[in-house]
Amino acid sequence: MSRFSWLIICLFCLGGCTGIPRMVPLYPLETILEKPDCRQPFAKNQWQFVHTIRMETGRKASFFSGVITVDPAAESVRCTLLTLEGLVLFDARLTRGKPEVIKAVPPFDRPALATGILTDVGLIFLSPAGPPETGRTGSGDIVCRFGAPQQGIVEVVPARDRSDRSWQIRKYDENGRVVREVVTGTSGRWEGAETLFIPDTFTLTATGSRGYRLHFRCLSSTRIGL
Amino acid sequence: MAAWPEPVRPGIIIWIKRILRSHRCHRVFPGTILALLVLICAGWTKSWTSIQAAAEKIESIQADFVQEKHLPFLVKPLESTGRFYFKRPGSVRWEYVSPLKSILVSHQGNTRRLVEENGAWIEDVGVKMAGMQVVMTQISQWMSGRFTDSTDFDARIADDGKVVLTPGNKALSRMIRRIELTLSDRPGVVDSVKVIEGDDAYTVWAFKNIQTNKPFKPTLFTVVP
Numbered sequence: 001m002s003r004f005s006w007l008i009i010c011l012f013c014l015g016g017c018t019g020i021p022r023m024v025p026l027y028p029l030e031t032i033l034e035k036p037d038c039r040q041p042f043a044k045n046q047w048q049f050v051h052t053i054r055m056e057t058g059r060k061a062s063f064f065s066g067v068i069t070v071d072p073a074a075e076s077v078r079c080t081l082l083t084l085e086g087l088v089l090f091d092a093r094l095t096r097g098k099p100e101v102i103k104a105v106p107p108f109d110r111p112a113l114a115t116g117i118l119t120d121v122g123l124i125f126l127s128p129a130g131p132p133e134t135g136r137t138g139s140g141d142i143v144c145r146f147g148a149p150q151q152g153i154v155e156v157v158p159a160r161d162r163s164d165r166s167w168q169i170r171k172y173d174e175n176g177r178v179v180r181e182v183v184t185g186t187s188g189r190w191e192g193a194e195t196l197f198i199p200d201t202f203t204l205t206a207t208g209s210r211g212y213r214l215h216f217r218c219l220s221s222t223r224i225g226l
Numbered sequence: 227m228a229a230w231p232e233p234v235r236p237g238i239i240i241w242i243k244r245i246l247r248s249h250r251c252h253r254v255f256p257g258t259i260l261a262l263l264v265l266i267c268a269g270w271t272k273s274w275t276s277i278q279a280a281a282e283k284i285e286s287i288q289a290d291f292v293q294e295k296h297l298p299f300l301v302k303p304l305e306s307t308g309r310f311y312f313k314r315p316g317s318v319r320w321e322y323v324s325p326l327k328s329i330l331v332s333h334q335g336n337t338r339r340l341v342e343e344n345g346a347w348i349e350d351v352g353v354k355m356a357g358m359q360v361v362m363t364q365i366s367q368w369m370s371g372r373f374t375d376s377t378d379f380d381a382r383i384a385d386d387g388k389v390v391l392t393p394g395n396k397a398l399s400r401m402i403r404r405i406e407l408t409l410s411d412r413p414g415v416v417d418s419v420k421v422i423e424g425d426d427a428y429t430v431w432a433f434k435n436i437q438t439n440k441p442f443k444p445t446l447f448t449v450v451p
Contacts, residue, residue, distance in 0.1 A: 062352030086429035
């Protein structure tokens with residue numbers, strides 16, 4: 001067999017492995033003196049965001065408009081997905097972890113899908129509960145860890161400084177596998193007396209055999225409830 | 227059923243008669259002719275037969291449109307703009323220019339949508355979803371004046387001259403409460419479409435710069451970027 005055939009087989013094997021959740025051991029954090037702003041990626045007031053959303057499953061892509069209404073005081077986020085032509089496909093709310101579907105048309109009327117969408121949106125827009133453990137990872141990131149290893153951990157990597165404003169959120173399952181990862185672009189704007197950075201784009205990656213990617217592009221962001 | 231509300235139409239006729247009798251007739255002559263034309267053309271919305279007869283004279287339509295989405299909890303309506311093309315018997319090109327560039331083409335039963343991102347055009351499989359298929363099927367029927375052909379909607383002409391479509395089955399009525407089409411003074415032309423999904427939840431497509439029977443590029447419905 002030629003070396004090229006082996007290369008192709010290896011590439012296929014690697015391709016097959018990309019769907020398996022990445023195992024990132026949660027090493028103890030190195031103690032740091034500075035206190036990062038662990039809530040920095042999350043709105044502290046009521047906001048409404050309008051995005052275009054590209055959903056990728058494998059090589060297929062679907063496009064939607066999305067309206068996200070966040071109310072941090074009520075620990076609530078409302079997610080409305082529309083076709084580009086304006087028809088509402090999905091409208092649901094997550095309040096204190098409890099999902100409530102207001103409207104859902106096929107294929108969004110499956111309860112598991114509705115819960116999955118709301119959980120993803122909640123991960124991006126609502127600050128995790130409880131006090132975080134803060135410190136530095138082996139790769140040098142200053143992170144905030146919420147939750148307990150037995151229940152899964154949410155790790156927030158706040159913006160480092162004014163020059164690198166991007167932030168990240170990683171969600172680990174109880175086995176320490178990354179199951180969700182949110183990564184923002186660096187362009188965007190500061191709001192709320194420069195306490196909230198609203199990125200122009202961000203991507204949520206769901207790992208696993210049924211993995212998908214959601215690419216968000218912000219069209220508008222409006223402070224509400226003033 | 228009348229195209230104009232009954233209390234309005236006699237009022238206009240009386241007004242035109244008065245103008246014609248007036249010694250200032252020569253000054254307002256162009257306006258009078260226009261008003262008379264409006265009245266004559268308005269007749270096309272009287273019945274399904276007259277609507278279909280008017281629509282049959284239209285081979286193609288192209289227009290700019292503004293799409294406004296209203297939801298009760300939205301801070302401000304979502305606005306999109308684009309250009310619409312239709313050619314008999316059922317070819318549609320629905321092109322958005324903002325906020326997201328996309329082209330939806332429906333031709334010979336095949337519907338595709340491509341969306342532009344960072345200079346590249348990406349095929350959108352979401353267009354195959356139920357809601358969009360319903361809309362695409364309807365548009366060809368509306369543009370051909372065949373409102374009563376739909377198996378999904380019951381059609382009626384309202385007193386104000388609008389065509390009102392109500393879903394004929396439960397599954398569709400979960401998505402759409404009714405659709406209102408405002409017919410233009412120009413025979414065979416639709417001015418706007420309002421899709422009502424619920425209380426204060428609706429989408430309006432308002433057409434402008436409408437041109438009829440203007441030749442298209444033959445590839446408009448087949449070639450996409």
